[in-house]
Amino acid sequence: MRLSQKASKTAEYMALFRALETIESPRIRLFNDPYSKNFLSAPLRIAELLFRTPLVRQFIHGVMDNRWPGAFYSGVARTRLIDDVLRSSVQDGINQVVILGAGFDTRAYRLPELRTCAVFEVDHPSTLEVKKGVISRLPTMNTEHVRFVAIDFVEQSLEEILLKAGFDKSNSAMFIWEGVTNYLTADAVDQTLRFIANCASDTRLVFTYVDKAVLNEGSQFVGSKALAKTLNQIGEPWSFGLNPSGVNQFLQDRGFELVEDLGSVDYRSRYMRNRYTNSDVYLRGYEFYRIAQANVK
Numbered sequence: 001m002r003l004s005q006k007a008s009k010t011a012e013y014m015a016l017f018r019a020l021e022t023i024e025s026p027r028i029r030l031f032n033d034p035y036s037k038n039f040l041s042a043p044l045r046i047a048e049l050l051f052r053t054p055l056v057r058q059f060i061h062g063v064m065d066n067r068w069p070g071a072f073y074s075g076v077a078r079t080r081l082i083d084d085v086l087r088s089s090v091q092d093g094i095n096q097v098v099i100l101g102a103g104f105d106t107r108a109y110r111l112p113e114l115r116t117c118a119v120f121e122v123d124h125p126s127t128l129e130v131k132k133g134v135i136s137r138l139p140t141m142n143t144e145h146v147r148f149v150a151i152d153f154v155e156q157s158l159e160e161i162l163l164k165a166g167f168d169k170s171n172s173a174m175f176i177w178e179g180v181t182n183y184l185t186a187d188a189v190d191q192t193l194r195f196i197a198n199c200a201s202d203t204r205l206v207f208t209y210v211d212k213a214v215l216n217e218g219s220q221f222v223g224s225k226a227l228a229k230t231l232n233q234i235g236e237p238w239s240f241g242l243n244p245s246g247v248n249q250f251l252q253d254r255g256f257e258l259v260e261d262l263g264s265v266d267y268r269s270r271y272m273r274n275r276y277t278n279s280d281v282y283l284r285g286y287e288f289y290r291i292a293q294a295n296v297k
């Protein structure tokens with residue numbers, strides 16, 4: 001990923017998706033993220049404001065789904081799934097949470113369960129600085145329980161940096177790695193997993209990955225060519241993926257027990273089937289985007 005002075009654009013797109021989902025009626029929305037809109041640049045903030053009008057909302061959904069089929073539905077369903085996994089880990093007694101490549105993730109502020117946890121938000125300095133700047137202007141975002149940790153996963157050791165930031169390796173933790181592995185090198189993914197696997201017992205991980213077949217130029221996945229073009233244009237091309245049939249072994253080899261590996265049809269169906277009568281709305285595209293949960297052996 002070629003991040004330099006600018007914050008990650010894909011992190012901003014995720015903030016947009018969460019801000020748009022928050023506008024939906026409380027009866028049907030998958031979560032309430034009142035903070036996301038603050039991370040949007042002017043054009044996306046305008047889109048967020050326009051989205052409040054039902055007719056325009058339909059139009060914006062149409063534009064997004066034409067351009068990146070399934071990205072929105074997959075993005076918000078995965079957000080909810082990870083919220084659920086995180087809440088249940090905290091209920092089980094986990095009180096350290098590490099959000100790797102946190103971008104503009106606002107779980108530390110919007111999930112009350114996390115207020116009694118030590119939360120580490122780890123990201124590239126360019127994105128992290130922008131996040132800290134926005135948060136400093138929003139006094140309602142309480143950061144007492146949060147530590148911001150700057151890293152380049154490709155260049156630096158997560159272990160060294162996280163321990164310096166006060167992470168307690170002898171205490172179990174929940175690691176969230178959402179929307180990030182696809183931007184890294186195989187070596188960076190490997191090193192990160194090996195560090196996590198060496199943490200205390202009952203340490204858990206939830207992460208997303210893309211089916212590596214989508215990285216091929218000839219990929220047959222719906223929307224994958226247009227998506228690759230956008231990612232190249234914004235300087236955040238995907239560089240890493242896994243073969244879903246090999247994920248169990250991949251994790252075993254690195255010290256994990258696989259709990260669940262879901263394709264995006266599974267998690268979109270889980271959270272959206274009661275919301276739309278026509279599954280074509282939320283199941284088209286993005287089949288390559290998966291979520292896996294694993295525990296340290």
Ligand SMILES: C[S@@+](CC[C@H](N)C(=O)[O-])C[C@H]1O[C@@H](n2cnc3c(N)ncnc32)[C@H](O)[C@@H]1O
Nearest residue numbers: 008010011014101102103124127152153178179
């Ligand atoms: C698609 S965004 C996901 C952000 C967040 N996890 C979410 O779901 O909203 C990808 C994130 O990975 C971070 N990232 C990408 N490459 C990185 C690297 N080499 N080192 C540190 N962070 C990186 C970006 O800064 C960005 O915040």
